[in-house]
Amino acid sequence: MTPLEALLVQRIALTGPLTLAAYMAECLGHPRHGYYMRRDPFGVAGDFVTAPEISQMFGELIGLWTVGVWRQMACPDPLRLVELGPGRGTLMADALRAIAVNPTARAAMRVHLVETSPVLAALQRARLGETVTHYATFDEMAEGPAIVIANELFDALPVHQFERAAVGWRERMVGLDDSGCLVRALTPGPTPAVALVPRDVPGDVAEVSPAAIALMDRIARRLATQGGAALVIDFAARPGAATLQAVRGHARADVLEAPGEVDLAAGVDFAALARVAAEAGARAHGPVLQAAFLEALGIRARAAALRRRANPEQAVAIDAALERLTGADAMGHLFQVLAVTARAAPAPPGFEGDAP
Ligand code: SAH
Numbered sequence: 001m002t003p004l005e006a007l008l009v010q011r012i013a014l015t016g017p018l019t020l021a022a023y024m025a026e027c028l029g030h031p032r033h034g035y036y037m038r039r040d041p042f043g044v045a046g047d048f049v050t051a052p053e054i055s056q057m058f059g060e061l062i063g064l065w066t067v068g069v070w071r072q073m074a075c076p077d078p079l080r081l082v083e084l085g086p087g088r089g090t091l092m093a094d095a096l097r098a099i100a101v102n103p104t105a106r107a108a109m110r111v112h113l114v115e116t117s118p119v120l121a122a123l124q125r126a127r128l129g130e131t132v133t134h135y136a137t138f139d140e141m142a143e144g145p146a147i148v149i150a151n152e153l154f155d156a157l158p159v160h161q162f163e164r165a166a167v168g169w170r171e172r173m174v175g176l177d178d179s180g181c182l183v184r185a186l187t188p189g190p191t192p193a194v195a196l197v198p199r200d201v202p203g204d205v206a207e208v209s210p211a212a213i214a215l216m217d218r219i220a221r222r223l224a225t226q227g228g229a230a231l232v233i234d235f236a237a238r239p240g241a242a243t244l245q246a247v248r249g250h251a252r253a254d255v256l257e258a259p260g261e262v263d264l265a266a267g268v269d270f271a272a273l274a275r276v277a278a279e280a281g282a283r284a285h286g287p288v289l290q291a292a293f294l295e296a297l298g299i300r301a302r303a304a305a306l307r308r309r310a311n312p313e314q315a316v317a318i319d320a321a322l323e324r325l326t327g328a329d330a331m332g333h334l335f336q337v338l339a340v341t342a343r344a345a346p347a348p349p350g351f352e353g354d355a356p
Contacts, residue, residue, distance in 0.1 A: 002033070002258050002259055002260050002261055003032075003033050003260070004026065004027065004030055004033035004034075004259045004260035005182065005258070005259045005260075007026075007030075007033070008023070008026060008174075008182065008259055009176060009180055009181075009182065012174070012175060012176050012182075013176060013180070016175075017173035017174060017175035017176075017185050017187075018173060018174045019160055019171060019172075019173060019174075019191070019193065020158070020159060020160060020161050020171075020172055020173070020174065020244065020255075021158035021159055021160045021193070021209075021210070021211070022158070023174045023259075024158040024159065024244070024264050024266075025158045025211075026259070026260075027259045027260055027262070027264050028156055028158075028263075028264060029116055030260060033259075033260040034117075034260060035260055035261070035262065035263055035264070036116065036117040036119075036120065036156070037116070037117050037118065037119065038117075038119055039119060040088065040119065040120065040123060041263055042087055042088055047247055047248055047249055047250065047262075047263050048247050048250060048263060049250075050087060050151065050152050051091075051151060051152075051233070051290075051325055051331060051335070052087070052090040052091035052094060052151065053087075053088070053090055054321050054324050054325060055318070055321035055322075055324075055325060056094045057294075057299055057302050057303060057306070057321065057322075057325070058091065058094070058294075058325060059090060059091040059092070059093065059094025059095045059098070060094045060095065060097065060098040060302065061098075061294060061297040061298065061299060061302065062091060062094075062095050062149060062151075062231065063094065063095030063096065063097065063098030063099045064098050064099075064297060064298075064349075065231065065297060065348065065349050065350065066081060066095060066099060066105075066109075066147050066149075067098075067099055067102050067105045068348065068349040069147055069228075069229045069348050069349070070105050070108065070109075070147070071105075072345065072346055072348065073145060073227060073228065073229075073345075075104070075105070075108065076108065076145050076227070077104075077107070077108035078108055078109070078110050078144070079108050079109050079110070079144075079145055079146070079147065079228070080109075080110055080112050080141065080142075080144055080145065080146035080147070080228075081095075081109040081110065081111050081112065081146075081147050081149075082112045082113075082114065082138075082141065082146050082147065082148045082149070083111075083112075083113050083114070083148075083149045083150070084114045084138065084148065084149070084150040084153045084215075085114070085115065085116075085150060085151075085152070085153030085156065086113050086115060086120070086124050087120060087124075087152075088120070088123050088124070088127065089113075089123060089124035089126075089127035089128050090127070091149070091151055092111065092113070092124075092127075092128055092132075092149075093127055093128060095149075096109075096111070096128070110133070111128065111131065111132040111133070112132070112133045112134075112135065112141060112146075113128075113132055113133070113134050113135070114134075114135045114136070114137065114138050114141075115134060115135075115136070116136055121134050138215065138218055138219065139218060143226060144226060145226055145227040145228045146222065146223070146226070146227075146228040147228050147229050147230075147231075148219055148223075148228070148229070148230040148231070149230075149231050150230070150231070150232050150233070150234075151233045151234070152233070152234055152235075152265075153232075153234075154209075154212050154215070154216075154232055154234050154268045154273070155234050155235060155265040155266055155267065155268055156264075156265055157209050157211040157212045157215065157266075158209060158211050159207050159208065159209045159212075159244055159266040160172075160191075160193040160196070160207070160208050160209070160210070161205065161206070161207050161242050161244065162193075162194060162197055162205070162206040162207075162208075163186060163204060163205055164203075164204040164205070164206075167188075167189055167190075168189070168190050168194070169190055169194045169197055169206065170186045170187050170188070170189065170190070171186070171187045171190075171191040171193060171194065172184060172185075172186060172242075173185045173186065173187060174256065182256045182259070183256070184256070193208065193210065196208045196210055196213075198272075201239065201240055202239055202240035203239075203240030203241070204240075205240060205241060205242045206240070207237060207241070207242050207243060207244065207266060207267075207269070208269070208272070209266065209268075209269065209272075212268065212269070212272070212273065213272060213273070213276050216232075216273045216276050216277055216280075216340075217276050217277075217279075217280050219277075219340065220276065220277040220278075220280035220281065220282035220340055221280045221281065221282070223282050223340055223341060223342055224280060224281035224282040224342050224343065225281075225342075227342055227345075228341070228342075229339055229340065229341045229345070229348050230339065230340040230341075231337065231338075231339055231348075232268070232270075232273065232337070232338045232339075232340075233290060233293075233335060233336075233337050234267075234268040234270075234335060234336065235265075235267050235268065235331075235334050235335050235336075236267050236268060236270055236287070236334065236335065236336045237266070237267030237268055237269045237270075238267065239271075241267075243266050243267030244264065244265070244266040245264070245265060245266070246262045246263065246264055247262065247263045247265070248261070248262045248263065268336075270286075270287040270336050270338050273338055274286075274287070274338060277340045281343065282340050282341065282342060282343060283340065283341050283342065283343045283345065284338060284339070284340050285338070285339040285340070285341065285347050285348060285351035286336070286337055286338045286339055286351055287336040287337060287338040288336065288337050288350065288351065289332060289333050289335070289336060289337075290325065290326070290331055290332055290333075290334075290335035290336060290337055291325075291326040291327070291328065291332030291333060292350075293337040293350045294325055294326055294332075295326065296349070296350040296352075297349060297350050299322065299325065299326060300322070303318050303319070303321075303322045306318050307319075337350070339351050
């Protein structure tokens with residue numbers, strides 16, 4: 001039994017079953033035993049690989065996107081460049097290198113990182129230098145125009161799951177079996193979170209993330225009043241499906257297995273994020289497929305440029321990375337990209353064909 005599992009068993013015995021959202025929040029964010037709080041989970045030796053860890057092209061293109069948006073905003077100085085959940089800091093390091101091709105843009109940008117994990121915050125500082133400012137929550141950021149980047153952050157925000165029954169929606173919970181082990185359970189009737197399930201959900205399963213909706217609401221309100229843009233990249237939820245999954249050592253695991261030792265992530269409901277952004281007074285652009293977004297930003301030209309300076313082995317790696325990032329059977333179609341701007345702002349690069 002993991003240390004966190006012992007704590008959860010004790011808590012459930014005392015106060016009753018937990019929602020999946022409460023369980024997920026503890027597994028990822030428990031101050032001592034949470035998955036992200038103590039480790040670097042990325043890379044071949046870790047549990048999973050994210051797009052910026054696959055290729056420098058990913059962060060570089062996002063850096064160019066940032067310069068494009070900065071120009072559309074009439075080149076404000078200073079501009080907050082904010083990343084939510086920066087992991088190892090790889091995306092930001094690659095983005096800043098690309099941004100520096102325009103020294104005026106680079107000089108205008110102040111890097112702000114929102115990170116809950118002290119281990120990863122230390123890695124980010126080591127990678128990016130002491131000039132970056134860290135926050136534990138987005139709300140702590142000072143006012144002013146901002147560009148906000150979030151790659152694989154929203155998928156780490158807790159979700160509730162529901163099953164349709166004759167009595168209405170019942171919520172999936174984590175309870176205890178007769179021998180005191182964690183087990184899946186269903187509530188006998190509706191729970192408060194049921195109010196968040198959209199009326200038009202197809203099928204008999206629903207998944208909602210109040211934390212994701214609340215975070216997008218705060219980002220969109222800020223952009224609507226103070227200007228800027230947000231870019232959310234993540235694997236997409238499927239309407240009417242439960243997508244919460246556990247991953248350990250690059251393989252699927254059970255959601256209840258080894259709490260705190262296993263990554264938990266759920267597909268992002270981009271339609272819900274776009275809706276809340278609009279309700280908050282901002283404008284949503286997209287979502288578009290990651291493949292389309294990266295193609296529009298010129299990933300093929302970037303790959304060709306890198307290939308010209310590569311040895312044969314490196315050239316193979318560049319082609320493999322291109323395929324992983326844009327392939328229809330790889331991240332290209334599983335991942336989507338949503339941009340949010342103030343209502344009057346033009347469509348950001350990569351979203352021009354997507355007029356509302
Ligand atoms: N963006 C990085 C890392 C993705 S993993 C990449 O693409 O490689 C998720 C990241 O979000 C980790 O850095 C994790 O510590 C952080 N994180 C998880 N929950 C968070 C929260 N509620 N607020 C801020 N950061 C969070």
